[in-house]
Amino acid sequence: MTDRSAMTLVWFRDDLRLADNAALEWAAQGGEVIAVVIDEDAAATGVRPRGAAASWWRERSLSRLAGRLLEHGVPMLHLAGDPVDIMTALPGLLAVDAVVWNRRYEEPLRFVDSRIKETLQAGGTEVHSFPGHLLTEPWQVTTGEGRPYRVFTPYSRAATPVAEDAVAQLVEAAAQVPADLRGPEKDLPEVPFPPVRPVDPAPWAASLADHWTPGEEAGQAVLAAFLTGDRRTTATGSPGYADGRDIPDADATTGLSPYLRFGEVSPHRVWYAVARAVDAGDVPAADGSALHSELLWRDFAWQRLYHRPDLASRCVREQFTQFPWRWDNSLPGDVKHLGDATALAQDLSAWRSGTTGIPLVDAGMRELWTTGWMHNRVRMVVGSFLTKNLLADWRHGEQWFWDTLVDADPASNPFNWQWVAGCGDDASPYFRIFNPETQRKKFDPELGYVNRWVPEFAGPEAAHAGPYPPPMVDLRESRQRALAAYECLNAP
Ligand SMILES: Cc1cc2nc3c(=O)[nH]c(=O)nc-3n(C[C@H](O)[C@H](O)[C@H](O)COP(=O)(O)OP(=O)(O)OC[C@H]3O[C@@H](n4cnc5c(N)ncnc54)[C@H](O)[C@@H]3O)c2cc1C
Structure with a gap:
């Protein structure tokens, strides 16, 4: 035209x-x-x-x-x-x-x-x-035999030049906002479809507004704040993205996930802006490539969903369909009821409300409930705790995240849950069970994150003196139980 x-x-x-x-x-x-x-x-x-x-x-x-x-x-x-x-x-x-x-x-x-x-x-x-939601179309990056990759490292190697081409086409060639954007001169005719009526937000949503401003302009401001280092407010100084992205108290990640989820900021724009900031010496090269790699994880999750449309409902690794995870039949699916339903409901409730007595897990779950977002490292820890220490089916966790995350995404959410649970493509092996206490000592040694979300936990020494509950499970025993379940799965 x-x-x-x-x-x-x-x-x-x-x-x-x-x-x-x-x-x-x-x-x-x-x-x-x-x-x-x-x-x-x-x-x-x-x-x-x-x-x-x-x-x-x-x-x-x-x-x-x-x-x-x-x-x-x-x-x-x-x-x-x-x-x-x-x-x-x-x-x-x-x-x-x-x-x-x-x-x-x-x-x-x-x-x-x-x-x-x-x-x-x-x-x-x-x-x-x-195209525009992803850096690469899900059918575009294939192995030498023309098959979709199922392992991230070779995928990302093959996807990088394709992504760079796409960035050049969308961002470098196009104006930011179409220069000549205009509407019709005549009024629109009536159309026989009901307009959407605004619904009253749920009361809990009030706290989301304290933490987020949705929209394109806000998304661009969040990207700019990341590139200039303004988001990284930690008192310990800026650790940078590559080193700091695992430290939940460092605010070292971009905070862009909901903006990418709703396309308020394109992944092309983020890729491009980061590359330019590296060229200008404003962002270290290691941070730039680490962030580019995360954007490719997002594409990879979408590529997997494209080829596995049942990603949210079925274990990718077939053997895990037999895994004895506890399941309470509250979710649709073909999983048989397993275990004591009341006990599982209580365990799920403690996990969701951040009252497990495991400080890093509770901090993450409370951050999620209050802000609609959770730090990536902590997402992995709470996911491992649910699927391994509590032996609850990963789909219970996926569904809770689906409801409570502002960035809840049809690909990234099930893909990452299957990764954590060990049943997905290129997943973390099931027997890699995060110890949430070791994780806390390693990634939140000063307790900055835990204290922010679980103020009643006054440190390991005082933990059982105050109102903070004792751990709901023994970490060592529950780990052994999870490993034993895994062994049964692999038994001939
Ligand atoms: C159990 C679990 C569930 C998750 N569910 C979602 C989800 O529903 N939606 C979602 O966007 N991310 C999800 N993630 C991935 C990741 O936790 C978030 O993308 C990240 O924490 C968002 O924060 P950020 O924007 O500051 O990330 P940054 O570290 O700044 O990363 C930049 C962008 O890269 C992408 N990205 C980063 N890590 C991943 C990853 N592991 N997988 C896919 N994309 C990634 C995101 O779009 C992110 O905004 C999940 C991770 C886990 C372990």
């Missing part, structure tokens, strides 16, 4: 940004733009409903996106219902010439998109989809 007189409908999904947005860029180059967002009916699509914290985030991000689009005269329709019904009817009702979106990769949503594309194209509407 080159004559600049067309009208294009841009369907925003997990790409809630104006900058580095290939679909929006294409639409703006063609002429007038209308935006649409859909709260997709899970019963119609079969998609897993978004968790509560992520829904909180999305709602706020959408209102910021609508405001930014309006500054350019672009109206944003926010509708609810079956996306196939809406997206096959809307282009005709609005008399647009083309429909565009940035791709999504999870089933069943990618099939929903294919159906819409086919129907619209058959009716004569131009439709285009673009």
Whole structure:
């Protein structure tokens, strides 16, 4: 489309940004733009409903996106219902010439998109989809035999040049925000789909707002703060990303995960900005490559989900489908009930509420409940504690994270849970059981993180004197129990 007189409908999904947005860029180059967002009916699509914290985030991000689009005269329709019904009817009702979106990769949503594309194209509407959520498309990086990688290290080696090319195309070639973005001159006609009514946030969500500002501008500010070192507020000085990313009290990581989750900041922009900061000597090269590698872990998780759509419900390593994890039937799935349901419910409740009596686990779970986020090192520790010391099925943990993380993501969450539990591709071996006390001594030696979230834990000596509960399990015994379960699994 080159004559600049067309009208294009841009369907925003997990790409809630104006900058580095290939679909929006294409639409703006063609002429007038209308935006649409859909709260997709899970019963119609079969998609897993978004968790509560992520829904909180999305709602706020959408209102910021609508405001930014309006500054350019672009109206944003926010509708609810079956996306196939809406997206096959809307282009005709609005008399647009083309429909565009940035791709999504999870089933069943990618099939929903294919159906819409086919129907619209058959009716004569131009439709285009673009990359933008990931650095590499999930089918793009393959082994010499054309198969998807299942191990990260060779994957990341092969993916790096592909990612660099994609960054050059999206960020270096495109303007930040399309220069000529504009909306239609005429008012939009009424459309027969219900607009979304704002829902009252759950009371617990109030504390999320104390910790986060969703939206593209906030995301860019978070990226800038990371690059200038402003986020790293630790009293012990800045350890840098590569050395500090395992220290939960150091604030050494970017804090970008929810912005990447909702596409308020593109991974291309982060990659590019970090590379430029390294070139300029503002960020050490080791920090730059460590961060690039984490972005590739994100792509890798999506590549695995693309090839394993049941990642959230089924162990990738088949032998683990027989593992005697405790399961309370509160989740859908084909797992048989195992163990004493009441005891498991109590254990899960202690884990979720951060009252296990294990300070690093409790600190992490309370950080999650209060802020909707948890430090990566601590995510691994609480995951190991749940699946090994408590022998609870990893899907209970995955579901809790799905509901409570603002960055809860259909790929990264199940992928990392399977990694921690030992049943995923390239996973941490099951017998690697984190000792949460050793982890605390190593990564929180001054107790800065633990004291922030568990103030009643007054240090190892005073631990049992105050109101802080004693450990709910003996770490040594529960470790032996987990190893014995693993041995049974491997017995001939
Ligand atoms: C059990 C478990 C569950 C997790 N669930 C999620 C989830 O639902 N959503 C999510 O985005 N991350 C998840 N992670 C990965 C990781 O913990 C977070 O991405 C990270 O803590 C976010 O903080 P940050 O943005 O400061 O990270 P940084 O260290 O600054 O990393 C930059 C970006 O790289 C990506 N990244 C970093 N580590 C990983 C990783 N291990 N896997 C995939 N991408 C990564 C994220 O997009 C992150 O924002 C999970 C990890 C574990 C162990």
